[in-house]
Amino acid sequence: MKAFDAAIIGAGVTGAALARELSRYRVSVLLLEKEAEPAFGVSKSNSGIIHAGTQNPPGSLKARLCVEGNRLIAGPLAAELGLDFIRCGQLIAVFDPADLPRLERIKSEGEAMGVEGLRIVDRAWLEANEPNLGPEVRAALFCPTAGMISPYRFVYALVENAAANGTELRTGSEVAAISRGADGVFALVAGGQEYRARFVVNAAGLYADRIAALAGLPPYPIKPRKGEEYLLDRKREHIANHIIFPLPSGKSKGILIIKTSDGNPMIGPTAHDTGDSGDLSTTDEGLAEVLAGARRMMPSISRSDIIAYFAGLRPAAGDDFVIRHEDALPGFFSAAGIQSPGLTAAPAIALMLARLMEGRGLKLEPKKDFRPLREKPVHLFQVSPERTRELIAEDPGYGDIVCRCEMVSAREIRDAIKRGARTLDGVKFRTRAQAGRCHGGFCTTRIMKIMREELALSPLAVTKRGAGSEIIKDERK
Amino acid sequence: MKKRDLVVVGGGPAGMAAARAARDAGVRDILLIERDSHLGGILNQCIHPGFGLHRFKAELTGPEYADRFVKMTAAAPEIEVSLRSFVVKLTPEKRVSYLRPGALEEVEARAVIMATGCRERTREMIPIPGTRPAGVYPAGLAQKMINMEGWIPGREAVIVGSGDIGLIMARRMALEGVKVKAVIEIQDKTRGLVRNVVQCLEDFGIPLYMRHKVARIYGRDRVEGVDVVRVDDNLAAVPGSEFSLACDTVLVSVGLIPENELLEAAGAAIDPRTNGPVSAELKGTSIPGVFACGNSFKVYDLVDWVSRDSELAGKAAAAYLAGGAR
Numbered sequence: 001m002k003a004f005d006a007a008i009i010g011a012g013v014t015g016a017a018l019a020r021e022l023s024r025y026r027v028s029v030l031l032l033e034k035e036a037e038p039a040f041g042v043s044k045s046n047s048g049i050i051h052a053g054t055q056n057p058p059g060s061l062k063a064r065l066c067v068e069g070n071r072l073i074a075g076p077l078a079a080e081l082g083l084d085f086i087r088c089g090q091l092i093a094v095f096d097p098a099d100l101p102r103l104e105r106i107k108s109e110g111e112a113m114g115v116e117g118l119r120i121v122d123r124a125w126l127e128a129n130e131p132n133l134g135p136e137v138r139a140a141l142f143c144p145t146a147g148m149i150s151p152y153r154f155v156y157a158l159v160e161n162a163a164a165n166g167t168e169l170r171t172g173s174e175v176a177a178i179s180r181g182a183d184g185v186f187a188l189v190a191g192g193q194e195y196r197a198r199f200v201v202n203a204a205g206l207y208a209d210r211i212a213a214l215a216g217l218p219p220y221p222i223k224p225r226k227g228e229e230y231l232l233d234r235k236r237e238h239i240a241n242h243i244i245f246p247l248p249s250g251k252s253k254g255i256l257i258i259k260t261s262d263g264n265p266m267i268g269p270t271a272h273d274t275g276d277s278g279d280l281s282t283t284d285e286g287l288a289e290v291l292a293g294a295r296r297m298m299p300s301i302s303r304s305d306i307i308a309y310f311a312g313l314r315p316a317a318g319d320d321f322v323i324r325h326e327d328a329l330p331g332f333f334s335a336a337g338i339q340s341p342g343l344t345a346a347p348a349i350a351l352m353l354a355r356l357m358e359g360r361g362l363k364l365e366p367k368k369d370f371r372p373l374r375e376k377p378v379h380l381f382q383v384s385p386e387r388t389r390e391l392i393a394e395d396p397g398y399g400d401i402v403c404r405c406e407m408v409s410a411r412e413i414r415d416a417i418k419r420g421a422r423t424l425d426g427v428k429f430r431t432r433a434q435a436g437r438c439h440g441g442f443c444t445t446r447i448m449k450i451m452r453e454e455l456a457l458s459p460l461a462v463t464k465r466g467a468g469s470e471i472i473k474d475e476r477k
Numbered sequence: 478m479k480k481r482d483l484v485v486v487g488g489g490p491a492g493m494a495a496a497r498a499a500r501d502a503g504v505r506d507i508l509l510i511e512r513d514s515h516l517g518g519i520l521n522q523c524i525h526p527g528f529g530l531h532r533f534k535a536e537l538t539g540p541e542y543a544d545r546f547v548k549m550t551a552a553a554p555e556i557e558v559s560l561r562s563f564v565v566k567l568t569p570e571k572r573v574s575y576l577r578p579g580a581l582e583e584v585e586a587r588a589v590i591m592a593t594g595c596r597e598r599t600r601e602m603i604p605i606p607g608t609r610p611a612g613v614y615p616a617g618l619a620q621k622m623i624n625m626e627g628w629i630p631g632r633e634a635v636i637v638g639s640g641d642i643g644l645i646m647a648r649r650m651a652l653e654g655v656k657v658k659a660v661i662e663i664q665d666k667t668r669g670l671v672r673n674v675v676q677c678l679e680d681f682g683i684p685l686y687m688r689h690k691v692a693r694i695y696g697r698d699r700v701e702g703v704d705v706v707r708v709d710d711n712l713a714a715v716p717g718s719e720f721s722l723a724c725d726t727v728l729v730s731v732g733l734i735p736e737n738e739l740l741e742a743a744g745a746a747i748d749p750r751t752n753g754p755v756s757a758e759l760k761g762t763s764i765p766g767v768f769a770c771g772n773s774f775k776v777y778d779l780v781d782w783v784s785r786d787s788e789l790a791g792k793a794a795a796a797y798l799a800g801g802a803r
């Protein structure tokens with residue numbers, strides 16, 4: 001059996017970024033994912049902020065990799081991969097002038113880590129630039145390099161480009177056994193198949209502790225910390241011009257007002273430890289906490305603006321990322337405990353891992369035919385009427401609207417499926433169909449019929465997010 | 478740019494009745510734009526009887542009721558119908574842009590009638606805490622699955638809300654062999670018609686829990702059950718009254734909202750409470766020459782009244798045009 005040079009466990013943003021980085025080189029890479037599609041773990045439910053790099057403990061991996069990740073995304077990656085990265089900037093708001101010295105400290109710590117353009121802005125600046133802020137906000141730290149991204153589309157872009165450059169992706173492949181042979185080559189059992197690889201990277205997010213245990217490593221206990229987030233109607237798109245944080249206290253960065261790259265503003269997240277790595281439930285208390293926090297900064301936000309909500313779990317393993325070679329198991333690397341700001345840091349984590357792997361003997365010779373560019377999918381909601389007209393002339397399917405709330409055409413849904421969508425959530429994350437105010441009330445059946453056509457899939461086999469989440473139970477005879 | 482005297486957006490019962498009434502009142506150049514591949518709107522999925530008792534003194538199904546208006550529309554050559562055509566924009570100058578397979582069209586209308594119907598309130602709007610598995614559907618989506626596609630969404634269902642769609646779907650599911658465990662209503666009276674409570678629940682032995690709410694949804698991939706709790710007069714949960722129901726499906730029928738996003742984007746005043754247009758005159762909007770009718774004007778119980786009132790909107794548009802408006 002062929003041995004891959006590297007096997008990556010987990011196709012979240014960490015694994016995807018590493019796969020894409022390694023795909024520059026003449027190495028064979030296997031990317032194993034237990035879910036039906038990439039990005040169905042932590043990487044799908046987060047705030048989507050590309051942090052500037054403030055507020056991380058000086059000297060930590062988080063601090064260094066966050067600043068570097070921000071630069072990589074804003075620089076080469078957004079352009080090469082056609083990412084919807086929007087550098088809207090961030091404000092850290094203070095309610096009490098007595099807190100200004102704390103803001104000054106965040107500023108000087110950020111500057112020491114290389115965060116550019118930080119400046120403290122006063123009430124007058126805020127009134128001119130963020131008119132919906134409530135009267136309680138007195139001043140803020142402006143971080144112009146922060147931005148936002150669609151987290152799942154970021155992962156899809158990385159995976160698609162990695163695959164175009166030779167990475168082999170296997171979804172529905174849960175790693176269930178790991179052993180290291182006498183020849184130093186690892187054998188992995190995933191989804192009933194056996195694979196061999198010379199190097200293995202554990203990027204399994206919330207399940208990294210289980211992977212470590214399978215490999216016989218001492219555990220690094222993952223303590224999930226839950227965050228509930230609430231999305232507002234797209235009608236409220238212009239409520240904020242920046243991502244707005246309150247001055248943080250304690251464990252989390254506080255309740256934020258987040259612009260998203262799709263237009264719907266979002267408020268959240270909460271931060272509460274939970275013992276259960278499958279607990280993605282939202283609660284009445286979470287909603288109340290988020291609303292109160294957001295309304296303190298922007299009193300005009302109301303409960304009736306909320307159209308959707310979700311919870312995500314931060315895979316915290318102590319206070320910092322765990323990124324290292326496991327000396328007890330030569331050839332095995334950990335990228336665990338990738339809590340916030342993991343989405344931002346992922347490209348820098350990938351570079352760091354690649355260097356660690358090279359240090360252990362993985363030969364990184366550049367591929368001559370590496371293709372860094374990925375064609376950006378079309379989203380009608382982002383293009384001008386002139387462009388829409390051209391697209392429809394190219395393919396009438398662009399004029400066939402399936403999702404009326406978010407204006408998604410049949411052609412976009414077919415494209416998403418061609419690019420790898422296999423579930424209704426996969427279609428939603430890629431296209432936004434079903435993500436609007438009616439939650440698929442109008443378009444779900446049509447999307448299921450398109451999936452039937454494109455994938456020869458019986459409607460009984462269409463799922464929300466993989467086996468067990470079938471949409472319907474029977475067909476009438 | 479193409480010019481039209483009257484553009485009607487939405488080809489459900491409201492749009493058809495308005496277009497036909499405007500034509501009967503003398504308008505000669507009407508474009509009726511419908512997103513779907515056929516006229517009739519939501520009526521196409523309402524295969525149960527009970528439509529037209531007032532209008533036609535006959536007990537029709539939804540498609541039969543719609544068909545009478547489809548015929549009246551087809552019989553009027555002054556009404557041009559554009560199907561599979563989705564209106565994306567309305568401006569205060571009454572320019573209407575729409576997408577259809579093969580084209581992005583723009584027309585300039587002298588008058589516009591908006592008849593875009595309504596959407597269902599969702600689980601997210603109440604909101605019901607818990608997980609977000611497959612199996613939680615707006616009741617109207619379940620109706621469409623069963624009646625239009627022959628797809629049975631589940632085997633054991635709990636229905637949230639006692640609106641007519643929820644009641645009708647309780648019966649529809651029961652007829653398909655689905656075990657309907659309960660209908661849960663937070664108020665102390667049903668929202669739907671009494672005849673529906675009798676015919677859809679009592680005749681099928683489906684329990685109705687009034688002054689109760691679904692407090693939580695369980696299940697990771699597919700719904701596994703719900704917690705139900707009694708509420709007091711302030712709608713607060715009564716401690717100790719919780720009980721659980723196992724089910725694989727939750728249908729949500731908690732009201733309808735007029736669809737007026739196009740009108741709102743055009744700058745028309747919208748009542749934030751009802752999502753209906755605010756207007757000084759009957760069936761009008763705050764933009765002169767733009768009218769609204771049917772479920773996008775306000776949510777109706779019976780289609781008979783939709784037809785009646787939409788005809789008034791059609792006449793009002795005709796009068797506006799006759800008044801020499803540009």
Ligand SMILES: Cc1cc2nc3c(=O)[nH]c(=O)nc-3n(C[C@H](O)[C@H](O)[C@H](O)COP(=O)(O)OP(=O)(O)OC[C@H]3O[C@@H](n4cnc5c(N)ncnc54)[C@H](O)[C@@H]3O)c2cc1C
Nearest residue numbers: 010012013014034041042043047049175205227342343344
């Ligand atoms: C509420 C919230 C808000 C956040 N906001 C931000 C933010 O604004 N900005 C930011 O930078 N970061 C943010 N984060 C952090 C960020 O989301 C994470 O750091 C990042 O997504 C972690 O990615 P990952 O690839 O390590 O993990 P994951 O995305 O969880 O990927 C791990 C993958 O491994 C798979 N897997 C697990 N076990 C196995 C197995 N046995 N076999 C095969 N595959 C397996 C999983 O299915 C999963 O797909 C936030 C996190 C949360 C929870």
Ligand SMILES: Cc1cc2nc3c(=O)[nH]c(=O)nc-3n(C[C@H](O)[C@H](O)[C@H](O)COP(=O)(O)OP(=O)(O)OC[C@H]3O[C@@H](n4cnc5c(N)ncnc54)[C@H](O)[C@@H]3O)c2cc1C
Nearest residue numbers: 487489490491512518519563564593594617771772779780
């Ligand atoms: C799920 C559901 C079930 C119902 N069941 C019953 C029942 O059993 N009995 C009863 O009496 N009443 C029922 N009603 C009430 C029913 O909606 C009304 O009686 C009647 O159908 C409303 O007519 P309408 O034309 O206003 O709206 P609709 O019938 O909804 O028609 C609106 C039309 O506008 C089109 N449209 C919307 N936006 C656009 C756009 N941007 N561009 C182009 N076209 C657009 C839609 O495709 C649709 O065809 C039900 C309503 C719903 C939502």
